[in-house]
Amino acid sequence: MSTLAAPPVEARREARAARSERIRLLVRSPLVVFGAIVVAFWIFCALFPGVVCPYNPIFDNNFVPSQPPSWAHPFGTDTNGRDVFSRVLAGSRAILQISVAATLIGTVLGTSLGLLTGYLRGVVDDVASRMIDAILSLPLIITAIFIVTAVGNSGRGVVTLIIGLIFTPVIARTVRAGVLAESELDYVQAARLRGERSHYLMFSEILPNVMSLVVVEFTVRLGYAIFAIATLGFLGFGVAPPSPDWAAQIYQYYTLIDPYWWMTLFPALAIASLVVAVNLVADGIREAYER
Amino acid sequence: MSSELGPALEVVDLELAYRVRGVDRPVLRGVSFSIERGRSYGLVGESGCGKSTAALGIVRYLPRNGRVTGGRISVGGVDVLALGGGALRDYHARTVSMVYQNPGAALNPSMRVGDQVAEAFTVLGASGGDAADRALEALRKVQIADPGSVMGRYPHQLSGGMQQRVVIAMALAKNPDLLILDEPTTGLDATVEAEVLDLVAQLQRELDTAVLFISHNLGVISKMCARVGVLYAGRLVEEGPVQTLLQDPRHPYTVGLLRCIPRGGVRKDHGRLDTIPGFLPPLGMELLGCVFADRCTLADERCHREEPPLAAPAAGHTSRCWYHERAATLPREELADIELPAVDRAVAPLLELTELSKVFKQRGHEVQALTDVTAAIWPGETLGLVGESGSGKTTLARTLLGIVAPTTGTVSLDGTPLPPRYQKRSQAELRALQIVFQNPDSALNRRHSVRRILLRSLRKLAGLTGSAAEQRMQDLASRVRLTERTLTQKPVQLSGGLKQRVAIARAFAGDPKLVVCDEPTSALDVSVQAAILNLLVELQSEKRVAYVFISHDLGVVRYISDRIAVLYLGRLQELGPADVVFDGPHHPYTEALLSAVPTVDGGGRDRIRLEGDVPSAASPPSGCVFHTRCPRKLGAICEDQEPPLIEVENGHLMRCHIPIDELRVLQGKEHEEPVTA
Numbered sequence: 031m032s033t034l035a036a037p038p039v040e041a042r043r044e045a046r047a048a049r050s051e052r053i054r055l056l057v058r059s060p061l062v063v064f065g066a067i068v069v070a071f072w073i074f075c076a077l078f079p080g081v082v083c084p085y086n087p088i089f090d091n092n093f094v095p096s097q098p099p100s101w102a103h104p105f106g107t108d109t110n111g112r113d114v115f116s117r118v119l120a121g122s123r124a125i126l127q128i129s130v131a132a133t134l135i136g137t138v139l140g141t142s143l144g145l146l147t148g149y150l151r152g153v154v155d156d157v158a159s160r161m162i163d164a165i166l167s168l169p170l171i172i173t174a175i176f177i178v179t180a181v182g183n184s185g186r187g188v189v190t191l192i193i194g195l196i197f198t199p200v201i202a203r204t205v206r207a208g209v210l211a212e213s214e215l216d217y218v219q220a221a222r223l224r225g226e227r228s229h230y231l232m233f234s235e236i237l238p239n240v241m242s243l244v245v246v247e248f249t250v251r252l253g254y255a256i257f258a259i260a261t262l263g264f265l266g267f268g269v270a271p272p273s274p275d276w277a278a279q280i281y282q283y284y285t286l287i288d289p290y291w292w293m294t295l296f297p298a299l300a301i302a303s304l305v306v307a308v309n310l311v312a313d314g315i316r317e318a319y320e321r
Numbered sequence: 322m323s324s325e326l327g328p329a330l331e332v333v334d335l336e337l338a339y340r341v342r343g344v345d346r347p348v349l350r351g352v353s354f355s356i357e358r359g360r361s362y363g364l365v366g367e368s369g370c371g372k373s374t375a376a377l378g379i380v381r382y383l384p385r386n387g388r389v390t391g392g393r394i395s396v397g398g399v400d401v402l403a404l405g406g407g408a409l410r411d412y413h414a415r416t417v418s419m420v421y422q423n424p425g426a427a428l429n430p431s432m433r434v435g436d437q438v439a440e441a442f443t444v445l446g447a448s449g450g451d452a453a454d455r456a457l458e459a460l461r462k463v464q465i466a467d468p469g470s471v472m473g474r475y476p477h478q479l480s481g482g483m484q485q486r487v488v489i490a491m492a493l494a495k496n497p498d499l500l501i502l503d504e505p506t507t508g509l510d511a512t513v514e515a516e517v518l519d520l521v522a523q524l525q526r527e528l529d530t531a532v533l534f535i536s537h538n539l540g541v542i543s544k545m546c547a548r549v550g551v552l553y554a555g556r557l558v559e560e561g562p563v564q565t566l567l568q569d570p571r572h573p574y575t576v577g578l579l580r581c582i583p584r585g586g587v588r589k590d591h592g593r594l595d596t597i598p599g600f601l602p603p604l605g606m607e608l609l610g611c612v613f614a615d616r617c618t619l620a621d622e623r624c625h626r627e628e629p630p631l632a633a634p635a636a637g638h639t640s641r642c643w644y645h646e647r648a649a650t651l652p653r654e655e656l657a658d659i660e661l662p663a664v665d666r667a668v669a670p671l672l673e674l675t676e677l678s679k680v681f682k683q684r685g686h687e688v689q690a691l692t693d694v695t696a697a698i699w700p701g702e703t704l705g706l707v708g709e710s711g712s713g714k715t716t717l718a719r720t721l722l723g724i725v726a727p728t729t730g731t732v733s734l735d736g737t738p739l740p741p742r743y744q745k746r747s748q749a750e751l752r753a754l755q756i757v758f759q760n761p762d763s764a765l766n767r768r769h770s771v772r773r774i775l776l777r778s779l780r781k782l783a784g785l786t787g788s789a790a791e792q793r794m795q796d797l798a799s800r801v802r803l804t805e806r807t808l809t810q811k812p813v814q815l816s817g818g819l820k821q822r823v824a825i826a827r828a829f830a831g832d833p834k835l836v837v838c839d840e841p842t843s844a845l846d847v848s849v850q851a852a853i854l855n856l857l858v859e860l861q862s863e864k865r866v867a868y869v870f871i872s873h874d875l876g877v878v879r880y881i882s883d884r885i886a887v888l889y890l891g892r893l894q895e896l897g898p899a900d901v902v903f904d905g906p907h908h909p910y911t912e913a914l915l916s917a918v919p920t921v922d923g924g925g926r927d928r929i930r931l932e933g934d935v936p937s938a939a940s941p942p943s944g945c946v947f948h949t950r951c952p953r954k955l956g957a958i959c960e961d962q963e964p965p966l967i968e969v970e971n972g973h974l975m976r977c978h979i980p981i982d983e984l985r986v987l988q989g990k991e992h993e994e995p996v997t998a
Contacts, residue, residue, distance in 0.1 A: 216764040220827065223722060223743060224781040225751045238768035 065310025135194025140201025148209025346605020782831025
């Protein structure tokens with residue numbers, strides 16, 4: 031009998047349409063699709079190196095060393111007589127593992143910190159925000175090198191943790207801004223007025239509404255993480271030879287770039303392709319969410 | 322560039338569509354109307370009917386996915402749709418102006434007002450110094466006091482009403498043939514709205530400009546326009562002279578719209594509001610017959626099958642309805658009158674506010690938001706809070722909820738003082754006082770389903786879990802008329818009215834004793850507003866809940882309130898039974914507020930002008946705070962002494978130096994018979 035008794039079937043359809051619209055937006059951009067394909071390719075290589083690599087990247091070392099690219103070895107062979115093509119294909123594994131793990135650490139810590147500072151405000155927020163500003167005033171990679179050197183250990187785990195920690199303040203700042211905006215909305219006030227405790231307000235009321243921000247931040251940071259890890263690897267931190275890691279290969283062979291350019295160029299191109307592809311996907315996701 | 326012959330604006334069979342997901346969806350369906358030079362024309366309709374789209378089409382500012390698919394628009398005899406490049410620029414620069422709803426967004430925040438207005442003249446070819454002179458003149462013309470100093474200020478330093486005047490000054494700089502005003506006063510206080518409307522009317526007479534006035538408010542349209550067109554789902558369903566159309570509406574939609582508006586002293590205890598059942602057809606839906614057929618109680622099979630022709634009940638009055646001669650007999654929904662027992666003020670009050678004051682500290686300044694507010698609310702009663710923005714209505718509501726702590730004074734519930742902050746209040750105290758917010762979009766968590774929202778409230782406020790909570794939720798949902806399906810949906814999937822119902826259900830989860838309604842219907846269309854008001858009244862009759870009802874719409878406040886409190890600069894100016902406060906004699910401020918409201922009924926009330934803006938609460942005027950704007954100021958006594966709040970009649974408190982009997986004479990109430998039982 032009331033004007034509003036019937037639920038609008040249209041509204042339902044609209045919501046579904048909005049979701050598919052978001053996916054459609056992603057798929058419509060050829061750059062995003064291209065990026066996604068490249069990323070998927072590298073993930074596949076990381077998961078199934080045995081399927082894609084013609085030779086074992088570490089143990090098949092009986093080829094003529096230091097051969098330029100040829101039909102038998104499209105990317106040539108390295109000084110140890112290994113197939114560079116196989117090593118490049120297998121090399122995505124370590125960097126993807128470390129970057130995803132590091133970005134996850136940074137996202138989880140950063141989101142928690144952002145949620146806390148944005149929700150509690152006051153002294154906690156002031157102190158944390160000033161510290162974040164101080165950390166962010168230095169280039170991330172310099173901070174990373176500084177810490178790695180200070181720690182004196184540059185194993186995989188340590189590099190993962192350090193990159194994660196360095197990303198924490200960046201992500202915290204973005205999430206905090208989102209939390210501040212959400213806290214102003216009436217639904218948070220309504221929850222307070224029914225006596226909800228802080229953890230419920232933060233995790234059940236506010237967090238779901240800043241998740242899109244977190245997802246975007248994760249993809250954007252992932253691109254940076256790959257780049258940072260490659261940089262550290264090139265400087266000799268992180269994954270060590272004989273692992274087929276791209277940065278480790280460059281670290282190992284860049285002094286021989288003349289005349290053995292192929293040993294450095296192909297791993298470098300691989301890094302570039304992954305970083306660019308991840309960023310293309312990240313841009314697409316950000317645009318789709320920000321509309 | 323315009324010919325003196327023919328209308329200033331002529332729209333013929335305009336068809337307009339938005340392209341969404343690769344499909345053209347019609348938004349305007351064969352709209353035709355024209356405006357003579359120097360005349361004003363109103364377009365009314367609820368949101369989503371295509372009013373603004375029509376305006377954007379006329380100025381050729383459609384979004385990229387919108388395009389005109391048929392018909393003709395001509396302004397001053399020039400075919401607007403054929404304009405391109407330089408001619409279009411010239412059309413924008415010289416022929417047509419548009420004023421939008423939000424003046425704050427229409428002005429460049431980083432440019433001084435003077436420079437912005439001068440720019441409007443520079444575009445027309447004026448030199449720098451000349452433009453500045455003309456800008457000053459333009460500001461003077463829109464009645465800005467001290468235009469010289471306003472020229473040097475930035476937009477954020479001006480009040481909303483001043484900003485809108487500046488925008489109007491810029492729009493009129495080119496002396497346009499056509500001025501389009503799209504909801505120009507919707508965000509403004511009633512007193513400011515009245516001033517801006519007066520200004521527009523006066524300027525229109527002086528400049529002989531044709532005006533297209535878009536508004537959802539029939540009262541504003543009836544005040545401003547000679548002719549009016551009613552849009553529904555992109556079709557002009559009725560058109561005619563304002564007075565004819567309001568008094569003898571010939572389309573069921575117009576009839577329904579007019580019946581939704583609480584007016585003419587209708588009150589909750591002896592009149593339910595009519596609503597318009599159903600929903601606006603979705604954007605671009607294929608419609609075979611009459612666009613309104615699905616919601617029309619007069620509609621028969623022919624209405625669904627065949628588009629009605631344009632009928633002309635009178636010269637210059639047209640209606641697109643098969644049964645226009647029967648439109649006025651549109652069957653009403655048979656809503657039973659509500660049993661509302663009289664409020665018993667002999668018992669102890671439910672909530673007592675004792676000398677509440679609130680001082681906000683802002684960068685060293687002290688802002689007195691509330692001063693010594695004392696009032697009581699009895700069980701089952703509605704107290705309406707009225708006043709311009711900045712009067713302290715919201716602060717008062719937030720203080721009693723404990724969102725802000727009063728600087729001094731107490732709030733007592735059932736005789737027990739409440740802790741000032743909600744954090745310190747017990748669950749039972751929280752449960753007793755709940756709120757329904759103005760904006761249903763932000764009041765509901767958009768990631769939670771309706772079901773989750775309600776269950777959580779039941780758990781926290783009623784202590785219910787499991788099947789008991791489930792049962793209560795079903796009960797609650799049916800009480801506010803939410804269907805089973807709505808429960809599984811998330812707020813984005815619901816219309817504004819449905820969202821507000823969810824918010825109301827949430828507030829009622831713990832059987833509150835008092836619910837603060839902070840402008841609960843101001844974001845809604847009138848037909849939805851009527852349904853929500855009906856619901857609030859029903860709930861009040863069932864639950865004996867008390868409301869504190871804040872609204873800037875005085876018709877709504879009068880409809881729902883038992884007593885009214887009028888606030889000005891944080892001080893209670895008047896408090897009394899709704900009818901007494903509205904019918905007078907009333908405080909000069911109340912008088913001015915009431916006379917500012919444009920009503921559908923028109924009425925012969927002489928408007929009392931309030932000069933200027935509300936003074937800053939950081940430095941309130943001496944004596945009576947209203948003396949700076951009071952049209953009935955006595956003299957020095959008003960400037961020196963703050964009048965006390967005294968009971969002038971039984972249950973009617975007022976803060977004014979003028980004795981009530983004198984006010985009665987001044988306000989012309991002395992001949993009226995006192996209301997006898």
